[in-house]
Amino acid sequence: MNPSTAFATVVVDELIRCGVREAVLAPGSRSAPLAMALAEADRDGRLRLHVRIDERTAGFLALGLIRGTGLPVPVVTTSGTAVANLHPAVLEASHSGLPLIVLSADRPPELRGSGANQTTDQLKVFGDAVRLFHEMGVPRREAGQVAYWRSQVARAVSTAVGARTADPGPVQLNCPLVEPLVPTEGPDWPEPLDGRTTGPWTAIHATSAQPSALAVGPKTVVVAGDGASQAARLVAEAGNWPLFAEPSSRARTGSAVVPTYRLLLGATSLADEIERVIVFGHPTLSRPITRLLSRPDVEVVVVAPTGRWPDAARRATSVITGAEVIGTDETDWLARWLHADELARPAIDKVLANSTSPGALTGPSIAALVGSAVGADGMLVVASSNPIRDLDLAPVVPIRTIANRGLAGIDGTLSTAIGAALANAGPTYALVGDLAFLHDTNALVIGPGEPRPDLRIVVVNDNGGGIFSTLEQAGTTHFERVFGTPHDTNLEALAAAHRIPYTQARTPEALQAALTTTVAGIDLIEARIPRPTTLPQALTTATTQALKQI
Structure with a gap:
């Protein structure tokens, strides 16, 4: 194999060994080795390839696949403006903690700054939006390259999924590729291209943290923002506390949920009695919640398993990686919120039907x-x-x-x-x-x-x-x-x-x-x-x- 074909073959194989099952490609010339390696893997049933003509579409398609599967997804582009068109999806992935893997094909470094076609500075083009950037270097026909390629892919995937940092998000591997960009006959590669017998080149295991105890006492509500998960519901039900869950929280279910919370916060004195808010996920949907989290008389506890946490009002009292409720609120606090929701629902439905x-x-x-x-x-x-x-x-x-x-x-x-x-x-x-x-x-x-x-x-x-x-x-x-x-x-x-x-x-x-x-x-x-x-x-x-x- 020529160097670019060998590089692409190894990178795609290692991605699959690291858990990749879907991949997205926007076509181009410089990315041809990666495109052909992905097509071969798709033909062999090792992953499923999706081809799109628009890089911005390709990036968000990858985000949808990630949200649907929970697995990391690579998106491959050619050089130049193609890479820049991924920026909106990279930003969304960064702020949502989604493991998007950008494989940006590039011209070799000696062509940068020369006016060569479709050549620009792609190094750290996404700035701090990516959790990892690495310039893979021009592939060379020499021993040690395979270990380097596989090790770096394993590192990139583990960073994207947050295996060690608990901070998942996008990564970029910039891949300078040299001609020939299609398979050609040539001398044998100086070392085997194979990976480990099973699994990834480097297996990186996740860290863990003990949950923090939350005592029953203050009048507490649980706010579940985007991506909160069922953890928010379980804490609310364990404490017998009202649950204010946004639609994309995946927590809007169970016995504690208060569906009309957004309107109730501005229409009943119950809101004034709130003393503590437990925040899960990324709440951004409504101004009533923003005002609640900004109140100086309310204790705000943020549950954030990752290294990043939401605190737009800068009033978080504490940030914990997990929550364990000690005891159950035996008062009528939750019952009063549910009663208010029951009274408000018919009035809301009537307005919606006749607005x-x-x-x-x-x-x-x-x-x-x-x-x-x-x-x-x-x-x-x-x-x-x-x-x-x-x-x-x-x-x-x-x-x-x-x-x-x-x-x-x-x-x-x-x-x-x-x-x-x-x-x-x-x-x-x-x-x-x-x-x-x-x-x-x-x-x-x-x-x-x-x-x-x-x-x-x-x-x-x-x-x-x-x-x-x-x-x-x-x-x-x-x-x-x-x-x-x-x-x-x-x-x-x-x-x-x-x-x-x-x-x-x-x-x-x-x-x-x-x-x-x-x-x-x-x-x-x-x-x-x-x-x-x-x-x-x-x-x-x-x-x-x-x-x-x-």
């Missing part, structure tokens, strides 16, 4: 119907902005709800959903706004030989940036042009261009009927709604009125 006109669709009613349709074996990917906030008001939120909340951007949402669907054995749904949909329509460009997901995309179309109608920007000069940003795009025609079945739902009954059909391949449901200008205030008023008897 525009009786029988009309609203963002929250669409989210509620989609949440109910997903089912126990399904998965829901929800976009940032209004869709996830609408889902937060729903009475039923699927436990397997995924969202890119590391930076809460709308970019890459469809790609993430496709990746998650490819990793999911059951049906997958995506709930997105019109701007998130349009921002990532390249995700729908899937080649005829590529694996295709079973994914139902529901687009809530209010023709622009509807969330700004509920924020301070509403009513300002030039609002419609610079915040509303109407686009008037024909989504049916766009779906036809991608050969995707399309349905427009104008009523709750029509949407429910469209949701009950079998999810097979990709299809699109469009639900058009007006901008939600008065809905937030109406919900707050209705909740306050409903709780007057408390």
Whole structure:
């Protein structure tokens, strides 16, 4: 083998030995050795390869595969702007703690700064967003190279999954490759290319830490942000404390969950009685939670198994790696919150059903119907902005709800959903706004030989940036042009261009009927709604009125 082919063969083999089962490739010339090695591994059934023509789509597709499988996923690009197009996905992976492995092909170092085609400085191009950067060096036909390549791949994967640091996140291996870039005949390699008999070149074992004791005493609530996991639910139930769980926390279930927490925090004096908050995950969804975590009279305990922890208000009293509850709150604290939730729910549902006109669709009613349709074996990917906030008001939120909340951007949402669907054995749904949909329509460009997901995309179309109608920007000069940003795009025609079945739902009954059909391949449901200008205030008023008897 020539050096570049040998390098790619060894790197792909070691990735598989380290647990990689899915890989994403954006095509290019300089990355050809890696592309061919991945295709060979796919042919042999050692991993599944996904090819995309857009690097940004490829990056977010990898994130969806990671969220769906829990395993590290490499994404391979050629040199130049191709690498830079991964930056949004790398940032999301960094803030969400997702093990994305960037294999960026590069020209040899002597061509940098020379004006050579597609050559730029790719060293540490992602800055501190990656947990590890390593320049692999130009492959050479000499002894010791195989051990170096395999050892560095094992180190990169272990860093990405947080095996020793408990701080998972993206890594970058920059791979300068020299011609020939395709397999050629040549002398034997000076050493075997094989890896260990079994397993990775270097097995790196995880560290562990003992959980900290949490005593029952203060009036406590548990806040479960994005990625919190069932650990938040278990602590809340053990302490008999209210659980305020965001949709993508994967903790919104069980006997302690308070679904209407966001409205209750501003509508009942119960909020003033809170003395301690136990925080899991990355809470970013609502201002009431932000205000709660900013209160100087509230003790904030952050449970963070990794080396990073959320503390936007800079008021965390302590940060612990795990929590063990000592005792159970025997007062009526949780019962009072559940009672308030029970009183508020009918008032909230009434507002949602009549916020525009009786029988009309609203963002929250669409989210509620989609949440109910997903089912126990399904998965829901929800976009940032209004869709996830609408889902937060729903009475039923699927436990397997995924969202890119590391930076809460709308970019890459469809790609993430496709990746998650490819990793999911059951049906997958995506709930997105019109701007998130349009921002990532390249995700729908899937080649005829590529694996295709079973994914139902529901687009809530209010023709622009509807969330700004509920924020301070509403009513300002030039609002419609610079915040509303109407686009008037024909989504049916766009779906036809991608050969995707399309349905427009104008009523709750029509949407429910469209949701009950079998999810097979990709299809699109469009639900058009007006901008939600008065809905937030109406919900707050209705909740306050409903709780007057408390």
